[in-house]
Amino acid sequence: MYHFSYKNTLIILVAMITFVTMLISIDGERVSGLTKLLETDLTDFEIHNLYKKARTEYYNGNPLKAYDLYKTIHGARSKDLRSLKNLVTLSEELGQYEDTLFYLNRLINLEPENIYWKYKKGQVFYQSARYESAYKLLYDTYQLLNQNNNKNGQILSNKEKSLLNYYLGKIHQLKGETDKAKKHFQNGIKLYSDLPLNYMGLAGVFKNERQYKKAVYHYKLSLSRDYSLSFIYPELAILMEKLNNYEDAYYYWKKSLATGNSTNRARKKITFYEENYPAIIKKEESEKEKKRENIYWRRVEPVYGENIPELRIGLVEGVKSISFQASSDFAFVLKGNNKPLLQGNANTEWSVKREEGTYFIFKEKKLIRKYKSNKPLVIKSNKHGLFLLYDLAYGKGYFWADNEDRQFRGALEAYPVNDGFNLINIVNVEAYLLSVVPSEMPAWWPHEALKTQAVAARSYALAHLNRHKDDGYNLCAEVHCAAYRGVEKESPRTTKAILETMGEVITYHNRIIDAVFSSNSGGFSESSYDIWGSKLPYLPGSNNMIDNNIEFPLDPYKLERWLITDTPSYSNNPRYSPNNSYRWVKYLPIGVLEEKLNIKDIINIIPLEKSKGGSVLKLKITGRNKSLTLSGGRIRSYLGGLRSSRFLIKKIYSPEGTISSLILYGGGWGHNVGLDQTAAASMADEGFNYKQILKHFYKETEIKKLYE
Structure with missing residues (x-):
């Protein structure tokens, strides 16, 4: 019997000798360039090794090699469903839709009762802009589902049925059959109300019909299901202008700029409104002033303890000025000097401005003092009071970007940089955690989960004291470090969890670990090496699935199904788990990507490398004039602010052969490394205590107490 050897390429030679090009009819459409597959004799052991190698190549960034290996297996075992399913997934991922249709035909022949393959085939026809063929298959599927005749095949989930209605609605919309389009979009919403695509479909129909109020309503519903769809903000701004609602139009142009959507146009529009509609800006400022006249100061108690480390938290960088109020009297002090420069009184608006090496201090917008100094200017409360900072910007570039007034404990410091300053909040670690823990995890969650978060956040903070050393502080207030939103987020339940674990940290070989965490792992926590290239022994990854038989890495086809379906796990x-967190579907107009990358006529997008849990590590984007490769966090950012980098792409082509839009199926929220906050809450419900939960995510670690 012949045994497979990579040195002896007998199988490939035989396949080349017998290579036959044929034309295959697929529902009346001619497809060329597909090869007739030749059965070859391989042992089960050889097949097993080929599967293993194919999967390795797929995750290591060689999808074409993986594709060829699956074709070799299929050549040996033409009725092998596993190889066929993987060939369907890989050919679609590579953008080789003709091959996808070819392999789908084989699957339909082998499993004629399985409605899923017919649905999938119609989906691929739609993606390749062959709408008549797509409609025939998708509508047949729609009727079969309504008749409930599909008893033996794989039944579609409500999410997939909702998407089926979306595709049918879009085809009717392209034909100008708006009533039929509306019917399918509405059916899709009834089947799965959390899917934003059908709301967007209705918004588009109403916009074309010039029913702008209804279009606005449905765009807002889309955002309520998934507020990461920030590309909708310019659409809303334009619609508000058509409705002569210039106040809301100005608001949405500002949201567009903050979230990085249509930025050039947004800047011009904002300038236009500020110059031509001063009443809008005046009204906005008046509302803020009214609110600041009646501040509700939170009642807080200072946190005391022996040897609690002090933290410097960067609130904003490179600003020229800040405005604030204080709940109690305070003092301005130059760092290193004990004598106050100036005493400030409570419940009064104060401002600090810096230019040309000089601090200018204003009281109720009137200049009262100036000091020329290169030293940091510290603002200290006299009675453990609070500071309310005006218009604090947060989340810049993310889909949640905005600004708001926030109250903070501790002291403030203006740390000089260039001709401005970084604004820093000085608090001890435990006071910092009083805000961070409820900012990162809802305070009503199980007590053991809150204790888990407290110990992880404390460990992370103390392990990263030098993260922003060059900027004059330890940690930032954003998700780059940890969300820190001030005292408004403090809660008695999280405070209790923090105080019960005071001083406790996670260690590995007596060193505090990098205790990273994210909202939802999608069912599998990745290794630090896969995501960041740093091989930390306590972060090898964690399987958070309830079914222990699901082992990673998955075959390409299984990975696709895993990301589309709501498989049971502690993360689910x-x-x-909020809507569109564990599993999500996102629509992205290709123009968003083209604008951010300055690339035109994108013809293909291919994931080149994936982690063990399926996170995309490298993504190749090819346009007619150039191609480029994205990696790391840039992938999420450029693809419209994805919830995570674990996703698969459905490329929707125009009749001209360029990509017009993307539909992305994803899993999880965050970087997916370390503690999965959602899974921690589920495990707490199951009876796990916080130490057990921590050891599940941080392997071979110990919990030690640094201080009381």
């Missing part, structure tokens, strides 16, 4: 708990 409706009580703790």
Whole structure:
């Protein structure tokens, strides 16, 4: 019997000798360039090794090699469903839709009762802009589902049925059959109300019909299901202008700029409104002033303890000025000097401005003092009071970007940089955690989960004291370090969890670990090496699935199904996992990507490398004039602010052969490394205590107490 050897390429030679090009009819459409597959004799052991190698090549960034290996297996075992399913997934991922249709035909022949393959084939026809063929298959599927005749095949989930209605609605919309389009979009919403695509479909129909109020309503519903769809903000701004609602139009142009959508146009529009509609800006400022006249100061208690480390938290960088109020009297002090420069009184608006090496201090907008100094200017409360900072910007470039007034404990410091300053909040670690823990995890979650978060956040903070050393502080207030939103987020339940674990940290070989965490792992926590290239022994990854038989890495086809379906896991708990968190579907107009990358006529997008859990590590984007490769966090950012980098792409082509839009199926929220906050809550419900939960995510670690 012949045994496979990579040195002896007998199989490939035989296939080349017998290579036959044929034309295959697929529902009346001619497809060329597909090869007739030749059965070859391989042992089960050889097949097993080929599967293993194909999967390795797929995750290591060689999808074409993986594709060829699956074709070799299929050549040996033409009725082998596993190889066929993987060939369907890989050919679609590579953008080779003719091959996808070819392999789907084989699957339909082998499993004629399985409605899923017919649905999938119609989906691929739609993606390749062959709408008549797509409509025939998708509508047949739609009717079969309504008749409930599909008893033996794979039944579609409500999410997939909702998407089926979306595709049918879009085809009717392209034909100008708006009533039929509306019917399918509405059916899709009834089947799965959390899917934003059908709301967007209705918004588009109403916009074309010039029913702008209804279009606005449905765009807002889309955002309520998934507020990461920030590309909708310019659409809303334009619609508000058509409705002569210039106040809301100005608001949405500002949201567009903050979230990085249509930025050039947004800047011009904002300038236009500020110059031509001063009443809008005046009204906005008046509302803020009214609110600041009646500040509700939170009642807080200072946190005391022996040897609690002090933290410097960067609130904003490179600003020229800040405005604030204080709940109690305070003092301005130059760092290193004990004598106050100036005493400030409570419940009064104060401002600090810096230019040309000089601090200018204003009281109720009137200049009262100036000091020329290169030293940091510290603002200290006299009675453990609070500071309310005006218009604090947060989340710049992310889909949640905005600004708001926030109250903070501790002291403030203007740390000089260039001709401005970084604004720093000085608090001890435990006071910092009083805000961070409820900012990162809802305070109503299980007590053991809150204690888990407290110990992880404390460990992370103390392990990263030098993260922003060059900027004059330890940690930032954003998700780059940890969300820190001030005292408004403090809660008695999280405070209790923090105080019960005071001083506790996670260690590995007596060193505090990099205790990273994210909202939802999608069912599998990645290794630090896969995501960041740093091989930390306590972060090898964690399987958070309830079914222990699901082992990673998955075959390409299984990975696709895993990302599309709501498979049971500790991360998939409706009580703790918000809509579109564990599994999500996102629509992205290709123009968003083209604008950010300055690339035109994108013809293909291919994931080149994936982690063990399926996170995309490298993404190749090819346009007619150039191609480029994205990696790391840039992938999420450029693809419209994805919830995570674990996703698969459905490329929707125009009749001209360029990509017009993307539909992305994804899993999880965040970087997916370390502690999965949602899974921690589910595990707490199951009876795990915080130490057990921590050891599940941080392997071979110990919990030690640094201080009381």
